[in-house]
Amino acid sequence: MSTYKVLVVEDSPTMRQLIVFALKRIRGLSIVEASDGVDGLKKLSIEKFDLIFTDINMPIMDGLKLVSLVRNDPGYKSVPIVIITTEGAHEDRERALALGANEYITKPIQTTKIIDSAKRLLNLAG
Amino acid sequence: MSETMDDKGTVKKAEEFLQVFKKGAEFTQELLRENERLRYQILQVEAGKGEGGLSGEAEEEIRRLRQRIEELEAEKLKILDRIKRVEEENHDFANRYVEVETENNNLANLYIASYQLHSTLDFKEVLQIIMEIVINLIGAEEFAVMLLDDKSNSLQAVASEGIETQDVPIISIGDGIIGQMAKTGENYFIEDMENYMRDLHHPIVCIPLKIKEHVIGVIVIYKLLVQKKRFAEVDYELFTLLAGHAATAIFSSKLYSESERKLSTIQGFLDLLTK
Numbered sequence: 001m002s003t004y005k006v007l008v009v010e011d012s013p014t015m016r017q018l019i020v021f022a023l024k025r026i027r028g029l030s031i032v033e034a035s036d037g038v039d040g041l042k043k044l045s046i047e048k049f050d051l052i053f054t055d056i057n058m059p060i061m062d063g064l065k066l067v068s069l070v071r072n073d074p075g076y077k078s079v080p081i082v083i084i085t086t087e088g089a090h091e092d093r094e095r096a097l098a099l100g101a102n103e104y105i106t107k108p109i110q111t112t113k114i115i116d117s118a119k120r121l122l123n124l125a126g
Numbered sequence: 127m128s129e130t131m132d133d134k135g136t137v138k139k140a141e142e143f144l145q146v147f148k149k150g151a152e153f154t155q156e157l158l159r160e161n162e163r164l165r166y167q168i169l170q171v172e173a174g175k176g177e178g179g180l181s182g183e184a185e186e187e188i189r190r191l192r193q194r195i196e197e198l199e200a201e202k203l204k205i206l207d208r209i210k211r212v213e214e215e216n217h218d219f220a221n222r223y224v225e226v227e228t229e230n231n232n233l234a235n236l237y238i239a240s241y242q243l244h245s246t247l248d249f250k251e252v253l254q255i256i257m258e259i260v261i262n263l264i265g266a267e268e269f270a271v272m273l274l275d276d277k278s279n280s281l282q283a284v285a286s287e288g289i290e291t292q293d294v295p296i297i298s299i300g301d302g303i304i305g306q307m308a309k310t311g312e313n314y315f316i317e318d319m320e321n322y323m324r325d326l327h328h329p330i331v332c333i334p335l336k337i338k339e340h341v342i343g344v345i346v347i348y349k350l351l352v353q354k355k356r357f358a359e360v361d362y363e364l365f366t367l368l369a370g371h372a373a374t375a376i377f378s379s380k381l382y383s384e385s386e387r388k389l390s391t392i393q394g395f396l397d398l399l400t401k
Contacts, residue, residue: 014242014258021234086261088353106353108265111231 004122005030005047009040009054009066010084015109019053019084022111026118037061041069049079051121053114056085056096064099071100080121084109232360235263236367243375247382252375253285259368260345261287264361266331268324268349270294273335273376274308274342281308281344288349295326307332308341313366319356324348331357333365335373342373 006029010016020031032049034040036058044052052070056063063083070076080102085092088106096104103117118124239259246252253271260266268288272281281304283294297304304327307314314332316322322330329346336342345365 012258012262014239014255015262017238017242018235018262021238022231086267086351088351107262107351108354109235109262111235112227 003028003030004050004124005032006051006053006118007032007034007040007043007049009034009037009052009058009063011036011055011058015055015084015107018109018111019114022109022114023053023118025111025115026124028124029118037063037066037069040066044070044073044076048075051118052079052081053118054081054083056083056087056092064096067096067099067101082114082117082121084114228360232364236364239263239368240371243371244378246375247379249376249379249383252372252379255375256345256372257285257287259372260347261351263368264347264365265351265354266347266349267351269329269345269347271335271372272297272304272344272346274299281305284343289326293326294346297327302327304329304332304344304346307334308344311336311339311341313362315357315362331365333369335369335376337370337373337377342377345369345372 006023008016008019008023008031010019010033016033016035020033023029023031032043032047034043037054038061040052040054041061043049054063054066063085067081067083070079070081081100082103082105083096083101084105084107085096086107087093093104102121105113105117242255242259243252246255256271260269266287270283270286270289270291272283272294274281279299281297281299283291285291286294297308299305300309303314311334313334314329316330319330326348329348330350331345331347333345334341335344
């Protein structure tokens, strides 16, 4: 079974653990955690990832800045990005999608949505 | 002579007539027989028509086939009925699977939340984790954590989100919804959420932080995230379970801070004596 690498960028340890715990339900995923946008970029420069989950509101570098930087990197141009945020307004969603995010999930966290998104974007059956 | 000749002619004619008559009679008889035979055939055909016009063997085969058809029809109905029941069972199993999955997810989330709450003995950190849980798991936008001051017997906000902590009123035990919930230890969920106007004395949710039956504070929510229009079924139970863990974590961290403070005082005193 092939292993996909997923990066979870989230400043709240509780939230990060909730996302990681949800993703661990999918077999064949290797998950790396980052505590903010800068930490996320650092990890993206070290190894290649197949999927990125990120929050928007984070210290040092927010999720939207991270999305635009990732999209401008030729190596990560086509890597799917999922945003998980408390920002539920329509314009926030539009902005994130316009910057290059593939999916936009709002909190409160719903495990099934995270699992479904990951499976869909990694083309995993079932 | 001519008389004899006339007689002979007459006899000959009579014989001829007789012959013709005999032939006519024979022909008539033959016609009658033929008629009788045809009538018999008609009768047979008519009788045969009523029975399908087939022989006994064929009739038996048809009867057997009809019986088989009936048996197969009955079997088909049974199979269809079984399929229907299997489909219903399948549907029930699918529903049950979704329910189990949801329960599993909720339990996993609850486990992580409680694990996080009990991962530290630092009071401020515990409060921060409570805030994160209320935002990320419950979906609240404006809320406060209020703790009971045993001396003044009143509740005071120690942390808040979306509103200034100092703006949250100090509530005496027994006063209003918040005071009542703190007194009785019961959960409060507003019934008419749609027409709610923010009132700091009257939240949409008030959950007591209880250790066994002892209330140490409350979590009050004034606004849910815009995408969270109403309470989910699981919220009512989840709230109570989380509040229980939050209360224990707050209580433990307070005790620890107190003991640390005492230890530090004693250490300072000992240092004074020994140095």
